[in-house]
Amino acid sequence: MNRYARQIALPEMRPEGQDRLRNARVVIVGAGGLAAPVLQYLGGAGVGRIRIVDPDRVEVANLHRQTLFREADVGSPKAEVAAAALRALNRDCRVEPVIAALDPANADTLCKDADLVLDCADSFAVSYILSDTCRAKGLTLVSASVIGLGGYAGAFCGDAPSLRAVFPDLPRSAGSCAEDGVLGPVVGVIGALQAQMALALIAGIAPSPLGSIVTFDGSNLRFGGFAFTGAPEPAQAPRFLAVSDIRENDFVVDLRSADEAPLVRPSAHRLPVTAFGPDGPSPDTGHRAVLCCRSGLRAWAAAERLSRVWEGPIFLVALGDPPPRYTPDGENE
Missing domain, CATH: 3.40.250.10 (Rhodanese-like domain)
Known part of the structure; x- marks a missing residue:
């Protein structure tokens, strides 16, 4: 256990929390900028099984923020490159790359047997598809979004309201990093928040982040957030x-x-x-x-x-x- 000695020393973790990490099965949708810190921190912490779902290949324009990749990886499937990096980090972590786009037809299968799902996909549609899937299956979803110099991470579904309950209305834009631009360190901050939420949820660290959102504004270096445990589910939603x-x-x-x-x-x-x-x-x-x-x-x-x-x-x-x-x-x- 020398590898995990520093985190086991935490009174919030202890060996019992490490055992929960080792036995956990996590699905991460998206292997880009948000997934880079998420995968490294979850793999480094000793999460036992990780499935990485992403249909894309590495491009030069990814390299400024998707820190798992190198120039030599350009043209290779992101899921496979990310899986190889994770295996090199921790051989005890069993990693399954899936080169596919998540959609409503395969979401249930891809999330099968998961204890936790992380949305790192940079996609308006994928976020809502995962929210619907996790709510139906009783799974917890840690979802995040980054545009420009700001973003958020939140823990939804499971015993908390869904993403639809918190964001029931049509967003003003469904922007992406490719369309609206993004600065790499902002992605790293939000991805690290996702990783912290995931580890807290798996290990049972109190207070639980379930039912809360943390925001970060990189333009003035300020954090914020709110709880949404009482948010009602919309009666009708497309x-x-x-x-x-x-x-x-x-x-x-x-x-x-x-x-x-x-x-x-x-x-x-x-x-x-x-x-x-x-x-x-x-x-x-x-x-x-x-x-x-x-x-x-x-x-x-x-x-x-x-x-x-x-x-x-x-x-x-x-x-x-x-x-x-x-x-x-x-x-x-």
Whole structure:
């Protein structure tokens, strides 16, 4: 136990807490900037089993904040590179890389047998998909988001309200690091907060971070936060759907422009968000509305407008970006 002597010495940890870490099974969705400190701290602390889920490959633009990667890793799958780094850090940590994008069709399987799930994906849609999955399975979710010079980390679901309860309304933007920019140390701070929350939850350190959010504003170097243990779950909320689960008789709307992408399927209607309302289109009785866009943000906005005039089921599909092509030297075309 010499490896863990410094943390076992903590009265909050003791050998019993270390045993909980060793027996824990954790799923980490996203292997980028947030996952870099999360993986290193969880692996270093002795978490026994870690599944890393990420569909992407390392790009040069990742290197300023995704500190697990080196220039030689460009073009390689992030999940595999991160898993190799974790095995090199701690051979007792059993790591399973999964090169796949999490969606509503595979979320339940990917979170199977987990004790804790961490959302490090930098995706508006993935955060809500994981929240819905964890709430249904009774799992705790540690979710975080970083944009620009600020961000937050929070512990949701399990015995606490879900992410939907805390953020029930349409966000003003579903920005990402690629779109809005980000500074590397801010990502490191928020990722470290995620790791601390995860270790506290697994080891049973009191007071529990469950039901609380910690915020960080890197522009003035200030921390904040709040508890949300009394937040009510929304009565109605649009759920995300996998592309593979769209049915033939669904009323499918592609909210992307023609120059943005081809239709999600030939029978889909191409409409803007503003088309929905009192005089706008709606599905026939007994059918489902399936609203598609890149991030899920436009689909959510269209769902809000449609739900005011139609009471049937509405689902959202986040189609994401087309997968990049990589040249033999690993550069993104």
